[in-house]
Amino acid sequence: MKINILILFVIAAFSTCFSQDKLAELDKDLTSVNYPFEVKIHPLRSQGQDLIMAYIDVLSPDPNGKTVLLMHGKNFNLAYWEQTINELSKEGYRVIAADQIGFGKSTKPANYQYSFQQALIIPNQFSTV
Numbered sequence: 001m002k003i004n005i006l007i008l009f010v011i012a013a014f015s016t017c018f019s020q021d022k023l024a025e026l027d028k029d030l031t032s033v034n035y036p037f038e039v040k041i042h043p044l045r046s047q048g049q050d051l052i053m054a055y056i057d058v059l060s061p062d063p064n065g066k067t068v069l070l071m072h073g074k075n076f077n078l079a080y081w082e083q084t085i086n087e088l089s090k091e092g093y094r095v096i097a098a099d100q101i102g103f104g105k106s107t108k109p110a111n112y113q114y115s116f117q118q119a120l121i122i123p124n125q126f127s128t129v
Contacts, residue, residue: 030105036082039105046101047112054078054105055098058085064092072097074114077104
């Protein structure tokens with residue numbers, strides 16, 4: 001038991017040596033956050049508001065003619081899909097991934113009705129991308 005406590009103490013002591021001294025400051029649009037792919041902006045109108053949806057469009061080096069649209073869940077951003085995007089791209093897919101309204105680098109409106117239905121309506125606007 002004493003050895004376990006000693007091990008935990010040593011781990012705790014060393015983990016503080018590698019912790020970040022200062023947290024990076026973030027703005028609401030995450031402008032200082034680097035995504036793994038080039039971010040593009042898609043203007044759209046939803047619920048009577050002009051908004052922007054941040055997205056990435058990754059073309060495969062060996063295209064198979066098919067496209068996949070990835071939409072993340074709540075409390076994530078499109079960078080969450082990095083590994084999936086890389087694998088799909090290797091298989092020949094063009095991959096589009098978007099930050100949902102209210103998350104990541106997309107607009108965060110003050111008055112907006114978030115719902116699963118709304119999350120499904122907006123991707124239809126990507127047919128113009």
